[in-house]
Structure formats: structure tokens, C-alpha cells
Amino acid sequence: MQKKSDAVTLKSKKFINCLSSCDSISAWIPNILVFIAYIFLTIVFTYPVFFSKMVPGEADVHFYLWDLWWFKKSFMDLSSPYFTPYLFYPNGVNLAFSAITPFNGILSVPLQFIFGLTRTYTILWLLSFIISGYGTFLLVRYLSKNSKAAFVSGLIFMFSPYHFAHSLGHLNLLSIEWIPFYVLFFFKTIKEDNFKNSIYAAFFLLLVFLSEYTYAVYLCIFTAFFLLYYIFEDRNYIVNKNVIIKLFLMALSFSILVLPFAYPLLKELLLSKSSYMYSAGFVTYSADLLAFFVPSKFHPIFGQFVLPIYQNFTGNVAEFTVFAGYTVLILSMIAILRIRTKEVKFWALSTLVFFIFALGPLLHVNGLFTGTIENINFAVPLPYAIIMKIPIISIARVPSRWDAIVMLNLSVLAGYGLSYLYNRLEKRSFWDISASNYLMIVFAALILFEFLAVPYPVANMEIPEFYNSLSEDPEDYAIFEVPNIGYLAFPEYMYYQTLHEKKILTGYTHIPESSMKFVINTPYINLFFTSGDYDKYLNVSRDIFNQNITEVGPSILNYYNIKYIILHENLMSKEELSFIQKLLDNSLSTDPTYYKNDSMIVYEIMPSEETSFFIPGDGWYGLEYFNGVPSRWMSSNATLIIFSEKNYSSVLRFDAMSFNCSRTLNIAVDSSGVSGIKVPSRLITAEIPLELHKGENFVQFKVIGASERPCDIPWLNSADDRELSIAIQNITITNKTFRE
Structure with missing residues (x-):
């Protein structure tokens, strides 16, 4: 009897496990249906992209096709994707700050083998819509506990005019899909005891960084604002041991994950002589206040009517398109006015902060950012005038791109607003269908209509x-x-x-x-x-x-x-x-x-008889003219490359002048045979013997004596801050005698 009882118990456990498994599968069915719905809607509302052999977008799309190709090529050649010798030959160029998008590049490698380059680009382009919508759905469902509201929020973020505008050719900036996933797991990290959420948040922040590193910067600022808000609003919610440990784990995990990818950027930023700090563009590429309320110029109906307004805005179509949507704004206002919770208050303040950031350093209204009162010119400065001086923000440069975070905030607020309306209509129905379903369809239709951008531009990628x-x-x-x-x-x-x-x-x-x-x-x-x-x-x-x-x-x-x-x-x-x-x-x-x-x-270019020639090497300042004669200053050391078609004994002749006082100039060829001449502060002609070998010869000029800055000499009254020593002009080779 005991054995029979054990057998029954075992079968009961298997049956219960089977039911649990079925429940787990059935729990995923709504998610799968939502994902399929987003796929279908993406195909429809980006028409004709899915059906076309051409590539969505224009202009910069050529760069990002190259970017995907280069990631594949560097992968096959086992070389770094952050430097290419194929551009700016013969020196090559560091790509760390060239808007490459490593996530898309890495993902594209296997896809290119299957689908080819252009189709791979289209697949990545479409995925950015599908995944960004689904991520926003998961985020808003978690916050509002309402799937119908969350579904509409997903539509807002995925089809926002900002997204469509950058989809014209900015593969990095259209890759907004991982932003809501990071925010979701960041909130879970704060609210739940599961330490895995910290790892997930770090992982999705890494994906954001690899898609477009400035978005990762935006999210770090978003995170800091969230923590600051709750320190003032509900200190115990944030300042407790459990939350601090989880946040530390998240930060540590992200630091470890991102280091291999951030290292090339940090190395170039810290060690390169090149400056990546932008000194211009902040005003030009600021969002116009009016642009948030003017339908997109991509709209098939409204576009022709709003085009004259868009022609007033500064920047370009990808940067000044930030329309928020009237339906979205109404739903957001319902949430702000009717749901008096600290969560909604946070999202409202967050929207306001990043909206102000998007406006840039000076307020633009219909393209104007300066005005006149009683013959006095004025402008309205905004906080970004200070923020833009932060180095990492300076690299990002374009203020209007903060609209990516603004639209996520509005998507969440609209979700709260819809959830409020659904709850009010929860018990009402028409023809046995819940009123909330009708409401979801109506608001989804309104938002899709406002954000409509069909037919979406596609480009022919034929190569001559x-x-x-x-x-x-x-x-x-x-x-x-x-x-x-x-x-x-x-x-x-x-x-x-x-x-x-x-x-x-x-x-x-x-x-x-x-x-x-x-x-x-x-x-x-x-x-x-x-x-x-x-x-x-x-x-x-x-x-x-x-x-x-x-x-x-x-x-x-x-x-x-x-x-x-x-x-x-x-x-x-x-x-x-x-x-x-x-x-x-x-x-x-x-x-x-x-x-x-x-x-x-x-x-x-056919092979021709070789002729000797000169090329300036390193250490020279830009070309200028002394009495109409091309001349160059040096600071302390400079090089000259002489290509000789044969071995020659010759004489190097040139004119030289020292800045402000006399200096000694030592000259060597390929680091040997040093000759020194005294150069006064007036123009002289110098001659030195020179042994040239066939091919490339490096002539080194080394100045003995400190260089000086014209701005440091009072009587010159100059703003020139260059370190000057000796100027050279009229370099020539004379008395060439062939030698074996």
C-alpha cells in the first residue's frame, strides 16, 4: 500500500509540474502577441521599407553601411574596428569618436554573411522599431500594471518623430531600443530584492553604450536625477543598505563590462593631440520650442503645410524634428493632473529637465534665438549654456538629441494617463466589449496618425x-x-x-x-x-x-x-x-x-620617370606669406621629407629667420651628419652639404634656444599664442652630383 501511495504522490507532482509549466508558457503568450503586433505595425508604418530592395534613409546611410562593412572586415582580419587604414590614406584614422555603433556592427557580421550588406542594414533598422516598442511596453506595464496602456506607450516611443528623423541615416541614433530595457531593470533594481536585476541593468546599459555612447551618458544623468529626486522626496527609499549595495553592484558590473569598449575612446581622448571638444554647433542644433508642437514634415498630409515653418528652424531635418504629439501631451497632462503620486511627479519633472536640455544653450522660437528691445540685442540663456562645457557633453554636442529621453518620459506619462482612463471605464462595456478596449484602439489610432511617416524615404544603393x-x-x-x-x-x-x-x-x-x-x-x-x-x-x-x-x-x-x-x-x-x-x-x-x-x-596614374620632390613632415605651423613668399614657422623640431630618384651629393639651400632673437639651427639627415647654423632675427640664406640616397630621406631641423609666443611680447601687441622659433622658406637642392 505504501508503494502505491508513493506512486500516486509522484504522479501528482508530475501533473502539478506540468500545470506550472503550462502556466509559465501561457504567461508568455501576451508578450509574444504584443511582439508580433509590433512587428506587423512596424512593417505597415515604415512602408515600403520591408518590401523594398532599397535602403531606408538618405545621406549618412552611406557611412553606416561602410561602418557595418568595416566591422565585418576588421573581424575577418582580426584587427581593431576602432582604427582603419582604409580612410585618410596613408595615415589612417582613429574611429573612436566617429559615430560608429559597435552593437550594430558586431550583430551585423553574421547577418552580412546571410543577407548581404544592404539587407542587413534594413534588418537592423527595422529591429530598432520593434524592440524599442517592446521594451517600452515592458517598462510601462511594470510601472502602471496595465498592459493596454503599456501597448500604446510602446507605439509612442517606437514611432516617435525623433526616431523617424534619425532613421534617415543615423544608425547609431536610431538605435534607441535598449534605453527602455535599462530603465526597466534600473527600476527593478531599486524596487525588488533580486540582485540579478543589477546585472541586467548593467548589461542593457552596455548595449545602450555600444549602440550610441551619448545615450549612455544621457541615461547616467537620468539615473543621477532619479536618485537625487528620491533623496529629497523619500530619502529612506534610496538611502538604505540594500539599495546602495544593488546600485554599487550595477555600477561595478557596468564598469567591468564596458571597459574593453570604452578603453579605445579614453585612450584617444587622453593621449591624442586632437581635440574632440566641440566649440560650435550647440546653438545651431538646439531644438526649437515650436518644433515640439508642429507635426513632422514627414507626415503625408500635414507635411506640406508645416514645411514653411520647418524652413525657419536651425540645423537639419534629423536634428530639428522633435514633435511630441498632441495626443501624447494630453495623456501626459491627465497623468500629471489626476495621479498625484511621487512616481508620476518624478516622470513629470524628468520630462521638464530633459526638455530644457533639448532646447540647448539659447531659447529658439520659430528659428529665432536673438531679439531686439529698444535697439538692444538680447537672447534667453538656458541651463545648457553651462552644461555644454562639461567635456563629455561637449563631445555629444547636439542638444536636440536629448529628445530621445524626453519621448521615453512622455511615453511613460501617457501610459499612466491611459491607465487612469482605463480604470475609470473598467466596468463599462459596449456590445460585450470592454470600453477600455475601444479606448486603446482610439488612442493608438490617434497616435499612429499623428506620427505617420509613410511612404518612408528609401535610397538606391547602386554602385557605379x-x-x-x-x-x-x-x-x-x-x-x-x-x-x-x-x-x-x-x-x-x-x-x-x-x-x-x-x-x-x-x-x-x-x-x-x-x-x-x-x-x-x-x-x-x-x-x-x-x-x-x-x-x-x-x-x-x-x-x-x-x-x-x-x-x-x-x-x-x-x-x-x-x-x-x-x-x-x-x-x-x-x-x-x-x-x-x-x-x-x-x-x-x-x-x-x-x-x-x-x-x-x-x-x-601610370608609372613615370621619377623626379625628386619635397614634402613637409611634422613640426611645421601652417603656411603663411612673408612679402608674398610662402613660409612656415617651427617651434623646436621639424622634419622635411626629400624623395630622391638617385644617390646624390648635393647642397640644401633655404632662407631662414629667427623670431625676436638669434638661435642655432641644427640639421641632420636620417639622424646623422649634424650641421649647425646661426640664424639671426632677419632673413638669411643658408647652405649645408647634403648626402641623399635613392628614395626617402628625412631631414631633421632642431632649434637650440627656447621658442617664444608673440602674445608674451608686449611691444608686438599680438594675440598669437604659437610657440615660434625659426621660419623657413625657399627650400631647394642645388649642386647635385650623382654617386654610386
């Missing part, structure tokens, strides 16, 4: 045929794409590189000074970044050297292994095209190839 032939060439060389935007490439050039995989001389990234030096200082190359008076700019490109720039041009191109110069006619003015073609026709012996369908002119 010429680059296919480059991709088939296994030879390693660089190509020079012309024109450029200052020293920045058009982003299309980077996208073309994903096919041809040849190095290019520029790039569409944040440019450290070390990466710009080549195109700024290299004779002949720097001519392609100017246009106008041909003879005048030949003199500029000559720099401080006596050399015929059109004669040495081919040698410089061959020396740096630049095989093709590609002119994009459709991106050039007639004057610019004429200038560049005249330069190339006078220096190259080959005729160009015309690709009329792609508006391209291609010059192939």
Missing part, C-alpha cells in the same frame, strides 16, 4: 560600374576621389569602398589633426582641395619649396601608390571641374576615361 572593375583588381593601391566637402569625403565614397576595397585619401568621419596633415601639407595633393586662380594655387601648393608642382605631381602620386584619380562631375561646379582638369592635363601624360552614365571622369 567602374568600381566593379576595381574590386576585381587584386593589386593593393589607393584611389583619390574628387571633390570633397572641405577635407571630408562625400559619404558615397565610403560606401563605394565596401565594393572595391581600395584605400581612399579622405573620409566622412570626425577627423583628428594627424589624419588631415597629409591632404593639407602634401604638395600637388592639396591642390585638389582648392579651386579658382590656377597660377595662384600652384604657388600655394609649391609651399616652402622651389619645385615645379606639375612636374613632381606624378612622382608624388606614384610614391604614395595612388593609381586612380576619380572626378565626380555631378558634385563639382564648372569652375572646380575646369581647375582640376587643367591641373591633371598639365601634369599627367594619360587621357582620362569618361563614364557619362555615372558622371565620372577617371584618370589612371
